[in-house]
Amino acid sequence: MNKPELIASQRQDPRFSDIIYEKIVGMIADGRFPVNERLPSETNLSTMLGASRPVVREALEKLRADQLIVSRKGSGSYVRQRPDQSVLTEVPVGSLADVQRFFEFRAGLEAEAASLAAKNWQMQDKSLIESRFDELEACLQRGDLGAKEDQALHDAIALATGNQFHTLVREWFKPHIAIGMSVTRSLSLKRTPAHVRAVQDEHAEIVAAIFARDEQRAHGAMKTHILNARARMFQGV
Numbered sequence: 001m002n003k004p005e006l007i008a009s010q011r012q013d014p015r016f017s018d019i020i021y022e023k024i025v026g027m028i029a030d031g032r033f034p035v036n037e038r039l040p041s042e043t044n045l046s047t048m049l050g051a052s053r054p055v056v057r058e059a060l061e062k063l064r065a066d067q068l069i070v071s072r073k074g075s076g077s078y079v080r081q082r083p084d085q086s087v088l089t090e091v092p093v094g095s096l097a098d099v100q101r102f103f104e105f106r107a108g109l110e111a112e113a114a115s116l117a118a119k120n121w122q123m124q125d126k127s128l129i130e131s132r133f134d135e136l137e138a139c140l141q142r143g144d145l146g147a148k149e150d151q152a153l154h155d156a157i158a159l160a161t162g163n164q165f166h167t168l169v170r171e172w173f174k175p176h177i178a179i180g181m182s183v184t185r186s187l188s189l190k191r192t193p194a195h196v197r198a199v200q201d202e203h204a205e206i207v208a209a210i211f212a213r214d215e216q217r218a219h220g221a222m223k224t225h226i227l228n229a230r231a232r233m234f235q236g237v
């Protein structure tokens with residue numbers, strides 16, 4: 001059994017709290033729980049969703065971590081922002097919470113990759129990164145999704161580390177990465193051209209820092225980019 005098959009075989013069904021999390025996201029997205037309004041109490045949510053209070057509490061903790069809701073001491077939890085409903089249709093049922101957690105994982109991993117790429121890139125790496133960046137820019141100009149091109153740019157940066165484990169890990173988790181990129185880029189197409197340009201500017205900053213061999217700047221630029229992508233999943237369009 002190869003590594004991707006091993007990972008797939010170890011994958012469990014979604015946690016019940018993740019399913020409840022997703023149901024609440026759906027209620028926020030369709031307006032049943034409006035922005036700036038207080039959510040029902042844990043007890044009421046438990047009854048409404050058919051889940052125990054500990055399960056509901058765990059789901060709410062993840063919603064707070066993802067900045068969809070905010071707690072106000074002595075008052076309860078309030079809706080902070082309303083995501084686009086398409087977020088729920090772009091990912092497998094019960095996996096939306098995992099997509100958010102995977103962005104957290106990527107933020108650390110890819111920031112280190114960018115730093116190492118800044119230290120170790122060779123001329124062939126520079127040429128490949130430039131080519132992949134230009135292909136992504138062309139997608140932007142055409143108004144294409146660009147998810148594959150986005151992934152190819154990040155793959156090129158991983159290759160420039162000179163450490164095969166960065167490329168190997170990306171290959172193992174390629175389906176997970178693809179889902180996150182597809183969702184965020186699909187949402188970007190619904191937003192303003194200025195928003196799409198801002199995302200590409202983040203890529204430009206990463207590339208510039210790598211080529212300048214500024215390891216700290218590359219690390220920060222990549223981490224900011226991944227965490228911004230995570231936050232953009234739940235921003236309205």
